[in-house]
Amino acid sequence: MDRSALALLLSMSMLSTRARAEAPAPPVVAVPFGCGLSFLVTQVHAVGTHVDNDVWAWDFRMPAGTPVVAALDGVVRLARGDSTEGGCDRALAPTANYVVLEHAAGLESQYLHFSSVLVKPGQHVKQGELLGYSGATGWACGAHLHFKIARPESDGWNNPSIAARIAGYGDPALGTLVSSPPCLAPTVIATGNAPSTAPVARSGGALLPAALSSAPATVAPVQALATGARTPATGPSAASPANRALGVPPTAPTSGAPAHEPTPGRSAPPASTPAAPVPVTAPTVHAAG
Numbered sequence: 001m002d003r004s005a006l007a008l009l010l011s012m013s014m015l016s017t018r019a020r021a022e023a024p025a026p027p028v029v030a031v032p033f034g035c036g037l038s039f040l041v042t043q044v045h046a047v048g049t050h051v052d053n054d055v056w057a058w059d060f061r062m063p064a065g066t067p068v069v070a071a072l073d074g075v076v077r078l079a080r081g082d083s084t085e086g087g088c089d090r091a092l093a094p095t096a097n098y099v100v101l102e103h104a105a106g107l108e109s110q111y112l113h114f115s116s117v118l119v120k121p122g123q124h125v126k127q128g129e130l131l132g133y134s135g136a137t138g139w140a141c142g143a144h145l146h147f148k149i150a151r152p153e154s155d156g157w158n159n160p161s162i163a164a165r166i167a168g169y170g171d172p173a174l175g176t177l178v179s180s181p182p183c184l185a186p187t188v189i190a191t192g193n194a195p196s197t198a199p200v201a202r203s204g205g206a207l208l209p210a211a212l213s214s215a216p217a218t219v220a221p222v223q224a225l226a227t228g229a230r231t232p233a234t235g236p237s238a239a240s241p242a243n244r245a246l247g248v249p250p251t252a253p254t255s256g257a258p259a260h261e262p263t264p265g266r267s268a269p270p271a272s273t274p275a276a277p278v279p280v281t282a283p284t285v286h287a288a289g
Contacts, residue, residue: 026162026163026164026165026171027072027105027107027149027162027164027165028164028165028166028167029071029072029109029149029164029165029166029167030069030070030071030072030127030128030166030167031071031166031167031168031169031178031179031180031181032060032068032069032070032071032109032111032145032147033060033062033066033067033068033069033134033145033180034066034067034068034069034130034180035128035180035181035182035183036180036181036182036183037062037066037067037179037180038177038178038179038180039060039061039062039066039145039177039178040060040061040175040176040177040178041058041059041060041172041173041174041175041176041178042059042060042061042144042174043057043058043059043174044058044172044173044174045057045058045171049139053150053158053159053160053161054146054148054158054161055161056148056149056161056162056163056164057110057146057147057148057161058146058147058148058166058172059144059145059146059147060144060145060147060178061142061143061144062134062143062144062145063134063143064115064133064134064135064136064143065115065133065134065135066133066134066145067130067133067134068099068111068114068130068131068132068133068134068145069127069128069129069130069131070101070109070125070126070127070128070129070131071101071109071127071147071149072101072103072107072109072127073103073104073125073126073127074101074102074103074104074108074109074124074125075101075102075122075123075124075125076099076100076101076102076119076120076121076122076123076124076125077100077101077102077108077121077152078098078099078100078121078157079098079099079100079117079119079120079121080096080097080098080099080117080157081097081114081116081117081118081132082097083095083096083097083137083138084137085137085138086113086135086136086137086138086139086140087136087139087140087141088139088140088141089139090139091139092138092139092140093138093139094138095137095138096112096113096114096137096138096139096140097112097113097114097115097116097117097132097135097137097138098110098111098112098113098114098117098138098157099111099114099117099119099131099132100157101125101131102152106151106152107149107150107151107152107162108149108150108151108152108159109147109148109149109150110146110147110148110149110150110157110158110159110161111131111132111145111146111147112138112145112146112147113134113135113136113137113138113140113143113144113145113146114131114132114133114134114135114137115132115133115134115135115136115137115143116132116133116135117131117132118130118131118132118133119131119132148161148164149161149162149164150162166178
């Protein structure tokens with residue numbers, strides 16, 4: 001090989017290395033379903049129905065009625081929740097219920113197949129806040145969540161997907177069991193007098209005023225919901241508005257209905273060992289004395 005050819009190859013190699021170094025890192029997003037839950041990845045990238053605009057999407061097998069939450073802070077750009085149609089037929093794709101959120105840095109996230117949607121266009125949401133409940137509307141061979149990060153190249157609901165990473169899991173492979181952070185209760189530390197009753201949470205995590213008593217100062221965990229901290233819902237209050245608003249499931253299923261199987265006869269490999277989820281840190285709320 002003469003010197004000119006060698007110089008050309010070296011130059012091309014340097015340009016390629018520089019292009020890779022300058023390429024933006026894939027965005028990292030949170031697990032898109034309610035706290036304390038675990039579900040299998042049942043379809044990954046560039047296979048089955050994940051082609052064209054959906055190349056970089058994931059499917060998560062989960063039963064209908066599972067809380068679906070925002071993977072990043074954002075604004076609801078589009079939302080549809082009026083459909084009751086769905087089935088294992090491509091012609092039903094336009095009948096899916098969906099939510100599309102706008103995010104910073106020119107990103108958006110898309111969530112498909114809801115049984116019900118609780119948000120409206122223009123609404124601001126925080127990471128982890130409830131968007132609606134999973135289902136099987138649209139082109140779905142079973143209840144599951146279809147999730148992707150995309151570039152908003154049009155005003156439609158199905159823009160081209162981009163590579164992304166899920167916090168704690170990177171790019172989870174087929175069969176990976178993905179777990180959301182556990183639901184934790186906050187702690188109230190009284191600085192003078194302790195509340196006579198536990199603070200009551202309302203939508204958005206803000207605590208309503210609570211009456212104070214003359215009880216001595218204590219450190220007491222309370223079953224209240226605050227932003228960034230959730231507790232599993234059980235008993236008569238499991239379906240309370242506060243629980244529903246914050247994505248706390250009435251039960252905590254660990255497996256769901258049959259997954260969306262785009263290729264008949266194809267089975268998922270054994271679940272890989274997931275990275276340990278990062279617990280949602282419980283906030284410390286100081287009650288005025």
